[in-house]
Amino acid sequence: MKKNTRATELSRLLSSLPCPQGLLCMQAGEAIDIVAATAMWVSYDPVIIAVYLKPGSTAHKLLNEGRNFTFNTGDESQNEATLKAGSIKGTVADKMQQLKLTLEPSESIASPRVVGSAASYECRVLKVAACGDHDLFLGLVTGWTVRDGAKPVVRYGSQSHAVGAALKGPKVGYPH
């Protein structure tokens, strides 16, 4: 298959899997970065979530150094800032000022939470695994906040989406 055809096919496939979109924040010493990322949970109790980062990025480097991060589920009101965080390299000196996000201290780790997020997960890195062209970071959730009335954003079809109406059927809560 030609390179361009494969890229188009892969884009179609990958963008067909809806993922929570958020702001990943990591601090190592004085150094800090915030990037757009997608995430998923992998364990209910204890709560463990997975994030996946490209080796070579500032975020990847800081996460390896600091071994802790917050995943802040994006709220609709943060969408512009989230996409900006995904387009400015961590090496740009005034990246944090450009994002105009407000940070607050976490309760259990050094990396701060992003104010206004739908939810924030404070995580300590449990394991790192090389996975294809990304590295998988498993984060043990050591603290969290969930905001009432938040409007979480989902990544689908190469775009950010609002969560739609619930479909008919019984409510099945976690853990199941």
Ligand SMILES: Cc1cc2nc3c(=O)[nH]c(=O)nc-3n(C[C@H](O)[C@H](O)[C@H](O)COP(=O)(O)O)c2cc1C
């Ligand atoms: C919506 C969106 C989701 C993204 N998700 C990821 C992701 O899951 N993993 C990743 O390595 N980069 C992801 N990126 C790219 C990063 O946000 C960021 O651009 C990259 O880490 C380079 O920034 P850095 O140099 O500050 O680390 C995403 C970008 C966007 C716009």
